[in-house]
Amino acid sequence: MSQTILLFTEKITNRIHYIFDFILCYFSGIDYKTTTDFNEFNQSDLPKINFSNQFLDEEINLEVDDILIENEIRSSINYNSLHEVGKCFYWLSRYEEYNSPKENFDKHNRFLGSDLDYSQPIVDIICYEIQAKIKAKYPELNFKQRVFKQINTHDVDYAWKYLHHSQKIKFGSIGKKLIKGNLAEFKQQFNVLNRKQKDPYDTFDYLKNLAQKHQIETIFFWLLGDYSTFDKNHNWENKEQQKLIKEISTWAKIGIHPSYQSNNDNTLLTTEINRLQIITNSDVKLSRQHFIKLQLPITYQQLLINQISEDYTMGFAHKIGFRAGTSTPYKWFDLTTNQQTLLTIYPFVAMDVTLKNYLKLTPKEAIQELKSLKQTIKNVNGTFITLFHQSNLNEEWLEWRKVYESIFND
Structure with a gap:
């Protein structure tokens, strides 16, 4: 039997091509072609899907929603009125983020979510349901075998707490501790600066050992913007930091x-990418926004202009779960241009700061949440991506090493 499906639709649009590219080609490993000629569809010997609002007794019928055949972005949509393919498009395109009210965004303009259920990868589940319909009618048709994958990601907002700062910052920090009488912190800083104690944010060897032991793909996203209220990293020209980045890039x-400031000044993104390229002597293709600041479509458009091909920002700062309704990396569709783009989105499901500071979970509770999320993703053979800051594994975060280590368990 042919591994190509013939899709009948009364109107061929970019949105229809995009969502079936995902469902059939990318998710299921099946080629398809479209036709608006009912006679061609009726006479074809290929496996067939009727994607229209006319029901055909002998065929697989999937209903089409208006949002797939129009070009505009509506001010409001009743999600519950959408059919399965329309729901997939709604999730992946992030349609709801274009027309959500202001109360669905926080003071940093980060999306808080709506009343939708983000606890399940609904798009992946729907894709399997569609596969089941196809398989029931065409049992000889074979779908690709999806394989569970894990990617551990780390945001480096500052490489060290005390080491390798400028003299001004270093002595200013020491002075503040003495004035406030923070003798314990003063002693710690003194010991670190005199190399009697390891810098508390220097957990890179710990992360390296775990990554290599378990053979898990690991990514570090490095903040190289200029110092500001929300960007308190080391200067990008810091030689010790450059040395560290080069060493980590070997494993x-x-x-x-991209810095908080770069969201308001597009030229800063280009500058920061160029800085990392100078340090690593290689093209920069991966990104995640600092503070999870993702504003559609501007953020992704700017990444594409700067030739970023993979972004890992798709997730929540305030909650865990599936912001785009999927655990499957996918191409971003720009609703404002009505085009599929070359940017691949890698959704993450949980962040350390979310678990501890926003949800107020204990380490034990966080372990259970991560275990549940990982199993949920295993059930759909998706990609399990977490976000842990390398600076959040010591001091008041020390017990959270157990949480981090738990994600390596089956």
């Missing part, structure tokens, strides 16, 4: 962590 991937 992990390195991506850019």
